[in-house]
Amino acid sequence: xxxxxxxxxxxxxxxxxxxxxxxxxxxxxxxxxxxxxxxxxxxxxxxxxxxxxxxxxxxxxxxxxxxxxxxxxxxxxxxxxxxxxxxxxxxxxxxxxxxxxxxxxxxxxxxxxxxxxxxxxxxxxxxxxxxxxxxxxxxxxxxxxxxxxxxxxxxxxxxxxxxxxxxxxxxxxxxxxxxxxxxxxxxxxxxxxxxxxxxxxxxxxxxxxxxxxxxxxxxxxxxxxxxxxxxxxxxxxxxxxxxxxxxxxxxxxxxxxxxxxxxxxxxxxxxxxxxxxxxxxxxxxxxxxxxxxxxxxxxxxxxxxxxxxxxxxxxxxxxxxxxxxxxxxxxxxxxxxxxxxxxxxxxxxxxxxxxxxxxxxxxxxxxxxxxxxxxxxxxxxxxxxxxxxxxxxxxxxxxxxxxxxxxxxxxxxxxxxxxxxxxxxxxxxxxxxxxxxxxxxxxxxxxxxxxxxxxxxxxxxxxxxxxxxxxxxxxxxxxxxxxxxxxxxxxxxx
Ligand SMILES: Cc1cc2nc3c(=O)[nH]c(=O)nc-3n(C[C@H](O)[C@H](O)[C@H](O)COP(=O)(O)OP(=O)(O)OC[C@H]3O[C@@H](n4cnc5c(N)ncnc54)[C@H](O)[C@@H]3O)c2cc1C
Ligand code: FES
Numbered sequence: 001x002x003x004x005x006x007x008x009x010x011x012x013x014x015x016x017x018x019x020x021x022x023x024x025x026x027x028x029x030x031x032x033x034x035x036x037x038x039x040x041x042x043x044x045x046x047x048x049x050x051x052x053x054x055x056x057x058x059x060x061x062x063x064x065x066x067x068x069x070x071x072x073x074x075x076x077x078x079x080x081x082x083x084x085x086x087x088x089x090x091x092x093x094x095x096x097x098x099x100x101x102x103x104x105x106x107x108x109x110x111x112x113x114x115x116x117x118x119x120x121x122x123x124x125x126x127x128x129x130x131x132x133x134x135x136x137x138x139x140x141x142x143x144x145x146x147x148x149x150x151x152x153x154x155x156x157x158x159x160x161x162x163x164x165x166x167x168x169x170x171x172x173x174x175x176x177x178x179x180x181x182x183x184x185x186x187x188x189x190x191x192x193x194x195x196x197x198x199x200x201x202x203x204x205x206x207x208x209x210x211x212x213x214x215x216x217x218x219x220x221x222x223x224x225x226x227x228x229x230x231x232x233x234x235x236x237x238x239x240x241x242x243x244x245x246x247x248x249x250x251x252x253x254x255x256x257x258x259x260x261x262x263x264x265x266x267x268x269x270x271x272x273x274x275x276x277x278x279x280x281x282x283x284x285x286x287x288x289x290x291x292x293x294x295x296x297x298x299x300x301x302x303x304x305x306x307x308x309x310x311x312x313x314x315x316x317x318x319x320x321x322x323x324x325x326x327x328x329x330x331x332x333x334x335x336x337x338x339x340x341x342x343x344x345x346x347x348x349x350x351x352x353x354x355x356x357x358x359x360x361x362x363x364x365x366x367x368x369x370x371x372x373x374x375x376x377x378x379x380x381x382x383x384x385x386x387x388x389x390x391x392x393x394x395x396x397x398x399x400x401x402x403x404x405x406x407x408x409x410x411x412x413x414x415x416x417x418x419x420x421x422x423x424x425x426x427x428x429x430x431x432x433x434x435x436x437x438x439x440x441x442x443x444x445x446x447x448x449x450x451x452x453x454x455x456x457x458x459x460x461x462x463x464x465x466x467x468x469x470x471x472x473x474x475x476x477x478x479x480x481x482x483x484x485x486x487x488x489x490x491x492x493x494x
Contacts (some may be wrong), residue, residue: 004269008320011263011332012313016450017335019077019291019298020058023190027070028195032207034227038064041233042273043079043212047370048363049239051378053204054120054195059386063204064231066223068211072192074241074470078338080262080300082208082275082287087369089147089279090346091480094395097345100157102395106347107158108391113375114184118359121191124198129290137156138168138177139279147279148176165491169272170286171326175275185275185287188371189416213474215245221360226474235385237361239251239377242341242459244472245390249355249398252440252472255365257306257339257459263319264289264296264334267327271297282323293333299323307442307456308341312449327366337450339470340368340403342418349398350377351384361385381391398420433466435473438475440452453477 006017010154037120040056045067053063054326063209065071073165078109093296094103149166155162162180168174200206210229215224215236223231238244243251273438278284278301285300302315305354309315323329343349343365350373353360363377376392383390394400437452442457452469453462461469466477 007118007329007332007339008317011318011335013429015218016098016316016336017334018338019289019334020079020081020187021073021077022334023187023291024193026216027072027208029067029206029208031223031227032066032210032231033227035230035232036064036205037220037232038062038063039233040235040237041066041231042237042239044068044074044075044204044239044241044452046074046239046241046374046376047072047188048194048241048374049237050192051375052081052237052239052363052381055382056385057199057204057379059382060108061385063199064233065199065204065206065248066210066212066225066231067208068226068240068471069210070467071196071206071209072189075338075340075370076188076192076374078262078336079188080285080287080298081188081371082133082135082183083114083130084180084184084275084369085160085372086135086137086178086180086183087113087367087444088137088277089151089268091158091160092147092265093346095154095157096480097151098395100383103154103391104158105395107160109157109376109380109396110369110372111160113372114182115372116375116379117186117191118184121186121194124194126189126191126194126195127235128186129146129377130184130186130191131212132187133183133273133275133287134289135164135180135183135275136168136177136234136276137277137279139173139458140172140174142175145176147309148178149339151178153193155353156305169277178406183275185289194235195411204401211468211474212240212244216245216358217357217360222397226379235359235361237363237376239363240471241364242472243362243364244474245353248356248362249362251362252458254344255341255458258303258342258368259306259309259337259339260300260368261312261315261337262298262321262331263316263323264291264298265323265327265329266294266333267297268330269328271295277446282318292334297323297327305456306461307445307447309452309455310445312337312447314488316449337473340370341365342367345400347376347400348396348474350380350396351393351398352396355399369448433477434476437473438441438477439471439473444477461481
């Protein structure tokens with residue numbers, strides 16, 4: 001018991017650190033230092049931005065990437081990197097809510113994304129530890145068995161190789177699981193840093209520390225960076241994770257940010273293989289990763305809306321307790337957390353920013369399944385830009401009809417939760433900065449584990465000194481002025 005508590009305390013006394021970042025070189029691309037013109041400007045150097053740039057460059061277009069900080073350090077640098085079309089229980093839900101045709105589009109897009117990543121890694125000879133794995137959603141509760149069998153049936157109808165299993169080689173019993181074959185896992189930064197290198201070798205410019213703070217809808221579009229430099233572009237892709245640009249799309253009213261946690265353990269026994277996630281809460285996710293430390297088991301889970309948990313440290317503790325209950329732990333070399341964009345109907349927003357913007361595109365809302373979904377986004381946006389259409393555009397469309405009806409109740413619900421949460425700050429540091437979010441004026445809450453100020457409304461995060469860790473905010477806290485309030489935006493837009 002004492003050994004366990006010591007290891008837990010020792011782990012949690014260290015700063016969270018992603019294995020993917022720790023095991024790869026930092027990047028050092030220059031900031032944009034002059035005004036430029038390009039065919040396509042991509043805002044954001046995560047998996048969505050880099051994959052899109054790669055495909056558009058292959059079409060002979062001139063492309064630049066503008067990254068606020070360093071590429072591949074956002075959610076992509078903190079993921080668990082399962083490459084799978086199995087997104088927990090999803091296909092039975094899409095068929096019920098939107099019909100078989102749209103479910104088929106989603107299945108095909110994500111299966112195509114797996115094959116694209118495999119082919120690209122192979123053809124470019126990228127050493128990113130990509131290996132085939134089966135993926136499983138399991139349940140330990142009788143009441144989820146029906147959902148599991150429905151999902152097997154739905155996925156099979158859509159052409160995915162899925163099966164129903166009653167036993168898994170895991171150290172705990174399960175009641176049932178859905179198995180998808182021909183899935184994979186990899187090291188996301190090794191794959192994407194290689195693509196970035198490929199891009200710059202062929203003349204694509206990547207500008208780091210070049211946050212875009214404004215988009216002017218001229219013809220061409222004019223983007224302005226924080227340093228005041230301008231990029232003129234015929235087409236613009238917003239791949240900044242949470243969209244910072246609000247005009248007409250009202251994305252702040254239909255996306256929320258949700259955090260999850262990962263602990264990487266070294267166990268005495270060998271991991272049985274496979275990638276797993278629970279159907280029920282609390283979510284538990286498992287995969288392995290070979291590392292210089294030996295075989296690591298990535299144990300993930302513990303979801304909550306960003307800025308809406310009073311003590312995030314206990315999230316790591318819960319995962320460590322789960323790991324101890326199921327594995328003989330020798331060490332916990334890494335722990336980290338990150339967040340993803342969640343949408344109204346649990347499907348991404350990829351396509352034209354609004355129906356009225358033929359040359360402004362958006363790629364976001366991956367629901368924690370962005371390895372395939374961001375790759376699918378890149379394939380969709382390539383087709384929309386080059387051919388004017390994509391076979392999967394309807395299910396991903398940010399303007400799909402299923403969204404608007406629930407938008408208003410969603411924002412009200414989100415605000416209520418945020419309002420209730422405010423005031424519950426747990427031991428924040430004496431704030432020498434203004435802790436009102438510079439995005440739309442929500443009050444920030446202190447994140448005990450990551451030591452950051454997090455926004456309960458749309459997930460912006462700031463360091464204790466007030467610098468932006470992640471958007472949608474584009475102004476740091478110390479500069480906070482000219483704050484638009486949510487009330488004003490809601491009054492204007494609804
Ligand atoms: C805990 C966790 C585990 C996950 N595990 C999996 C998994 O196993 N499999 C899976 O498929 N998916 C998984 N996901 C989801 C997946 O990691 C994400 O969906 C994906 O990485 C998002 O990629 P992105 O490019 O959209 O965002 P990011 O990687 O966050 O990139 C966005 C970039 O835009 C930049 N940016 C922001 N604002 C601006 C601006 N104004 N100007 C310029 N640049 C800007 C940011 O700095 C950042 O670099 C997981 C997510 C979480 C939270
Ligand atoms: S992120 Fe929107 S108000 Fe803070």
